[in-house]
Amino acid sequence: MAVTERYDVCIVGGGLTGLMTAKAALAQGKSVVVIERGGEYLPDELDRRTWWKESVRSKPMDENYRHYKNEFEDDAKYFDDLVQNESGNPPWSFKYNMWYGIGGASQMWSGMAWRLAPEDFRTKTDYGYGFDWPISYQDIAPYYDKAEQFLEVSGPAAEVRKDYKYWPWDNDYVYPHFPLSYLDNKFQDVIGDLAELVPQPHAVRNKPVEEGGCVGAKTCVSYCASKAIFKGNERILPEIMFDDNLTILFKTAVTRIDWSNETGQINYVVGHSEGEEEPRHIEAESYFLCGNAFENIRLIQYSEQQNGIPFGKSSPLVGRYFSSHAAVTYTVVMNENVFPVRGRPTHASVIEWVKREPQAKIGGITLEIWDNDFTMGYGPWRHFDTHVSKGHWGGHLFNLLQSFERRFCISMIFETEMTDSKCFTLSPTNKDKFGIPVGRIDLGLSELDEETLRRTEALAHQIGEKPGIASFAENGRGINGNHPLGGLRMSETAETGVLNDRCRAHDFKNLYVLGGSAFCSTGSFNPTLTIAALAMRAYEDPELGWTNAAY
Numbered sequence: 335m336a337v338t339e340r341y342d343v344c345i346v347g348g349g350l351t352g353l354m355t356a357k358a359a360l361a362q363g364k365s366v367v368v369i370e371r372g373g374e375y376l377p378d379e380l381d382r383r384t385w386w387k388e389s390v391r392s393k394p395m396d397e398n399y400r401h402y403k404n405e406f407e408d409d410a411k412y413f414d415d416l417v418q419n420e421s422g423n424p425p426w427s428f429k430y431n432m433w434y435g436i437g438g439a440s441q442m443w444s445g446m447a448w449r450l451a452p453e454d455f456r457t458k459t460d461y462g463y464g465f466d467w468p469i470s471y472q473d474i475a476p477y478y479d480k481a482e483q484f485l486e487v488s489g490p491a492a493e494v495r496k497d498y499k500y501w502p503w504d505n506d507y508v509y510p511h512f513p514l515s516y517l518d519n520k521f522q523d524v525i526g527d528l529a530e531l532v533p534q535p536h537a538v539r540n541k542p543v544e545e546g547g548c549v550g551a552k553t554c555v556s557y558c559a560s561k562a563i564f565k566g567n568e569r570i571l572p573e574i575m576f577d578d579n580l581t582i583l584f585k586t587a588v589t590r591i592d593w594s595n596e597t598g599q600i601n602y603v604v605g606h607s608e609g610e611e612e613p614r615h616i617e618a619e620s621y622f623l624c625g626n627a628f629e630n631i632r633l634i635q636y637s638e639q640q641n642g643i644p645f646g647k648s649s650p651l652v653g654r655y656f657s658s659h660a661a662v663t664y665t666v667v668m669n670e671n672v673f674p675v676r677g678r679p680t681h682a683s684v685i686e687w688v689k690r691e692p693q694a695k696i697g698g699i700t701l702e703i704w705d706n707d708f709t710m711g712y713g714p715w716r717h718f719d720t721h722v723s724k725g726h727w728g729g730h731l732f733n734l735l736q737s738f739e740r741r742f743c744i745s746m747i748f749e750t751e752m753t754d755s756k757c758f759t760l761s762p763t764n765k766d767k768f769g770i771p772v773g774r775i776d777l778g779l780s781e782l783d784e785e786t787l788r789r790t791e792a793l794a795h796q797i798g799e800k801p802g803i804a805s806f807a808e809n810g811r812g813i814n815g816n817h818p819l820g821g822l823r824m825s826e827t828a829e830t831g832v833l834n835d836r837c838r839a840h841d842f843k844n845l846y847v848l849g850g851s852a853f854c855s856t857g858s859f860n861p862t863l864t865i866a867a868l869a870m871r872a873y874e875d876p877e878l879g880w881t882n883a884a885y
Contacts, residue, residue, distance in 0.1 A: 336604070336615045341367045341581070344603060344618035346588045346633070348372075349438020350862070351848035351869045352624035353570040354885075358873045359620075360577050361884035367581045367616060369588055369605050371768075372415060372434030375441050375567060377557045383408045385556040386442055390429040390815060398422060399774065401764065402429045402815075419628070420761050420774040424812060428658060428775035430628060431815035436584070437567030439626060439816070440862070444554050444679065445536040445563045447487045448859035449478050449503050449867075451688045451698065454749075457855050462693040463751055463782050465655070467854040468826050468835040469871075475504075477867035480885050482507060482535075485564045485866060489535035499530045500686035509540040512548070517672040517705055517742055518682040524668070524802035528793075531682040531703065537564040537862075538678070550677050552712055583607060586614070587768040591621075591637040593842055595646055600845045606768055620844050620878065627656070627818040627851035631758045632773045634822075639760070639771075646841025647828040653758035656821035657777065657856050659814040661747045662790055664798070665707055667805040671739040674706045675713065681705065687793065688858060697749030697786035699793065700858040704743040709809045714738045743809065744797075746790045749858045750813075751782045752820050777813055817861055822851035836875035837868055846872050 343359040345352045348370035359366045378384045389406040403418040419430035433442050452471035457464035482489075488509035495501045511533035514522075522531045538554075539562040541547035548562040561568055574580055585608040592601040600621045605614040623630045631653050634645055638652075645652055684701035706712055710720045714735060721734050750756075756778070760771035779787065798806030825831025828840035833852050839845040848869045850861050870885050872878070 336613045338602075338615045338617065339367070341365045341616065341618045343367070343620050343622065344616050345369065345622045345624055346603065347438065347624035347629065348436040348582065349624060349626070350440035350566045351865060352438065352622070353436075353566045353574070354866065354869050355622045355624055355848065355873070356580060357570055357574050358880065358884040360574055360579055361882045362880050363579070365579045367583065367618070369583045369586050369603070369616070370436050371585070371587045372436065373584050375433070375435050375437060379557065379559065384412050385553075386413065386433050388431055388442075388555060388816075390431050392429070395420065400427065401772075402427070404431055404433075415767060418764070418766065418772055420764065420772055422776065422778065426660065426778050426813055428777050428813050428818070429815035430773070430775075430818070432626060432628070436571060436582070437565055440564065440566035442555050443816075443862060445538040446860035447482065447485055447489075447535045447537040447863045449505075450857045450859055450861075450864050452502050453689065454698070454855050454857040460692060461690060462695045465752065465823065465825075465830075465854045468824055468831075473835075474864075474867050474871060477870045478503075478863065479506065480870050481863050481866040484885055485537040485863065486539055487535050487537050487863070488512060488540035490533045495532070498532050500689055501532065505535070507535065512536065512538075512540055512678055512681050514682045515677050515705055517674055517676070518703055520668065520670070520672045521666070521703060524800050525797055526800070528796055528800070529684040529701065530686060531684060534681060534683050534702075536678070538562050548678060552675070552679050552706075554679065583614075585609075587770065588633060589613075589636070589768060589770060590640050591633060592641065593637075593645070593845075595643060595841065598646075598841060598843050600842050620846070623845070623847045624849060626849050627821050627853075628758070628773055630847050630849055630851045631656070631821045632760065632770065635758070635760050636770055645832075646839070648832040648840050651823070651830075651832050653821050654754050655752040655756065655823050655854075656758045656775065656818070657750045657752045657756050658817045658819055659747050659856055659858060660750050660779070660783065660787070660812065661745050661814065662787070662794065662811040663743055663745045663809050664794055665709060665741060665743055665805075665807050665809045666803060667737055667741045669740070669802050669804050672742065673739055674742045676705060679705060695782055695785070696789055697751065697782065698858045699749070699786065699790055700747045701793075702745045702747065704745065706743070707741045708743050740804065746794055747814075747858050748783075748786045748790050749856050750777075750786075751780045752823070752853075752855060753780050756780075758821050817850065817856075819850040819853040819856050819861060822847055823854045824852045825854075836877075837872040838875060838877065843877065846875075846878075848872060
């Protein structure tokens, strides 16, 4: 028989927005439960087998779909619940590459903390495609300010950025930016007026090492040796974990949301804790779905199956207009040494290609410079092993190794259009360890995406033709599996979207859905800062009535 528990606020997912929401709710004096499917992430600094890795493997299911899973050596010994999904065949398939556990994606990220560009909020108006957000950049700008302070972002000061060709934001960063590397400056010399490299903003403390600043260890995603990068498990959890009003249920999966279309209310959620036979029924005044877009949609769709009733008037839109960023990556070998693998993994980007001609009907493009050739690994010893594994030896191997100081990668990231045909559904056959159907993603490229891809390739070709570059070759292309976006887009009505402009469900007045699922366009920037800003804006919803702001 199910055990019924009652709280003021029920939070599904203990990632970045889940912990942020817990902090905000506790500041109101609310009783809070955070239900987290995973456990704690406790990597051993000296044992990299305990580190989570970005590694997705796949196997064919049929001619149309493959089964993708985050897998790596010794994964089952240290991680008993890794993500999986179904999607089409490469290259334009979605390979889900996240992590279950407290801190969520904020435990496994590089720290990139861009805002979306103002034009990203009005692609229909400015460029003739997509769906304008129901909020403007001006509406979210104050929350971007708060998010940059909260995440302790390092970025260029006003006097530094005033001469940039394109920098559409007015930021007040906590720390100064990480300067461009020698490699970045040499690359800028080569590409000349084609594009301008600007410093990237990072949620990483740029201060002296002895004060907890970045040490350039290159292991940001899996483990930060100096704790300089913002990770929810390390920054938010210690502040709130001893609050008597907080309950955290680890290794507990929410498998169903129960709702009433008549009352427009969520009634309760059903959770299953690992090792316990009886389910939990958890009731609350307010509910927050704080998984990423993939998990939020999956839970709603599976609940619809079990409940036998639609998710309100907006049900036909659940899972539609789902997408992520796409990218083409290249290996660059310069004529002269540029001395890679110094400082952070990446310092500089080209962002001016986000600005397009009016009604251009083409997506935005961002270029990232990586201070290494990530196809071969950090350090010359990795390059040695890679070349030897391909059968190279002797003098030829020696000549190949000489290129180490001259090679690195660039990533050409481009916006993808959110269309009705790009969607999230449930697998008819595969289920996870909790019996929840695996998510199935249908993406591909739209006609507009193909045009954006051609523009991306044309720009890359211009780079490759520049004097000073010895060789320039594509090394990969695909969809980003770390940035699931859309599928529950915000809108003015339930007929055009699932959430309102405060991320509250149109049809259920006590349900908020945070994370990337509210997005109406992907842009071409890392979405984390926008996700945090949208969450902070949700906490100030007058309908919620939270007056004691935590941020």
